[in-house]
Amino acid sequence: MNNVKDNLRDLIGNTPMLEVKTIRPDWKVYLKLEYFNPGGSFKDRTARSLIEAAEKSGKLKKGMSIYESSSGNTAKALAMLSAEKGYKFVAVVDNHAPADKLNSILAYGAKLHFCAEKEGDEGGHLVDVRRNMAKKLAEENNGINLDQYDNPENPLGFYKTLGKEIFDEIPDINYLVGTIGTGSSLSGTGKYLKENSRVKIIALEPEGSSHFSPHGHGYFISGPGYPAGAVLPKNIDSSLFDQHDYVSDSEAFNTMRFFAHKKGLLVGDSSGMTLYYAMKFIQNSPQSSDIKKMVLMIGDSGESYLTHAFSDTWMIENELLDHTITDRLAEFYI
Numbered sequence: 001m002n003n004v005k006d007n008l009r010d011l012i013g014n015t016p017m018l019e020v021k022t023i024r025p026d027w028k029v030y031l032k033l034e035y036f037n038p039g040g041s042f043k044d045r046t047a048r049s050l051i052e053a054a055e056k057s058g059k060l061k062k063g064m065s066i067y068e069s070s071s072g073n074t075a076k077a078l079a080m081l082s083a084e085k086g087y088k089f090v091a092v093v094d095n096h097a098p099a100d101k102l103n104s105i106l107a108y109g110a111k112l113h114f115c116a117e118k119e120g121d122e123g124g125h126l127v128d129v130r131r132n133m134a135k136k137l138a139e140e141n142n143g144i145n146l147d148q149y150d151n152p153e154n155p156l157g158f159y160k161t162l163g164k165e166i167f168d169e170i171p172d173i174n175y176l177v178g179t180i181g182t183g184s185s186l187s188g189t190g191k192y193l194k195e196n197s198r199v200k201i202i203a204l205e206p207e208g209s210s211h212f213s214p215h216g217h218g219y220f221i222s223g224p225g226y227p228a229g230a231v232l233p234k235n236i237d238s239s240l241f242d243q244h245d246y247v248s249d250s251e252a253f254n255t256m257r258f259f260a261h262k263k264g265l266l267v268g269d270s271s272g273m274t275l276y277y278a279m280k281f282i283q284n285s286p287q288s289s290d291i292k293k294m295v296l297m298i299g300d301s302g303e304s305y306l307t308h309a310f311s312d313t314w315m316i317e318n319e320l321l322d323h324t325i326t327d328r329l330a331e332f333y334i
């Protein structure tokens with residue numbers, strides 16, 4: 001009976017770690033399978049931290065409405081916990097989010113408030129519009145905006161839980177590879193690991209995203225990334241990142257499809273990014289006699305991308321299918 005929980009919060013975290021085999025005997029690659037969280041992504045940890053801190057401070061009271069801007073997964077997680085705890089939840093979203101993510105939010109009984117792109121708007125502007133809209137709606141309706149972008153409780157939750165879990169599982173970790181949107185998951189997890197191990201942190205963003213370069217362009221990846229022109233979140237702590245790089249839509253999506261078709265792992269877009277990048281990084285590293293351990297963040301489930309990266313039609317329409325990527329992956333991940 002020890003494993004029986006009586007609420008959802010206690011089902012969040014302690015996700016499994018899976019080792020995947022590669023052709024390189026001098027590397028060990030581990031996947032932290034965050035889609036085992038009850039809401040299907042590591043953003044369940046975000047929702048739990050933000051809600052509990054707001055409850056503790058007295059700002060969030062029974063029956064109140066929560067308004068939050070999200071690319072999908074944070075909203076899904078907030079919708080889940082709001083349903084359990086009796087809050088009303090309104091997700092402030094845009095059409096960049098895959099329909100599957102938006103439908104899950106609705107399935108929890110939450111509402112969607114759409115911010116549409118106006119003519120001449122840049123993508124970055126739209127993220128700022130969403131964030132401001134969530135604040136405005138909260139003010140006008142005596143609700144609360146939890147602000148996953150700037151609220152330090154978001155990275156703190158990852159510091160206390162995901163960072164510790166990964167350290168307990170792989171204390172001699174050499175590399176952590178993750179992606180950044182609000183920057184909270186990688187900054188919080190990375191901070192704990194940096195304080196306790198000799199880890200190097202690699203931060204990835206979608207090609208076109210503008211965390212590290214202001215000159216972005218459009219991209220389809222919906223979880224991580226920050227469009228050019230948007231005000232960067234305070235929760236990104238770049239001082240923790242030893243390296244950063246970009247992964248394209250095509251590289252991420254074809255990797256997701258390879259892992260589903262050939263390994264039975266149905267993972268989301270940022271996981272496609274970390275799995276692709278791990279191959280590139282290891283292939284470019286010289287063979288050596290010492291074993292290196294790399295942990296990849298597997299942030300969400302592929303179930304949020306069924307009408308998106310997992311749809312042949314959608315991939316063909318957007319000219320994203322690329323068999324050279326899957327061939328390369330098949331030679332590396334054995």
Ligand SMILES: Cc1ncc(COP(=O)(O)O)c(C=O)c1O
Pocket residue numbers: 041043071072073074179180181182183184185186222223224225268269270271299300
């Ligand atoms: C699947 C997925 N991966 C990565 C990220 C980026 O996480 P963070 O906002 O903590 O940087 C997000 C953010 O929504 C996400 O949904």
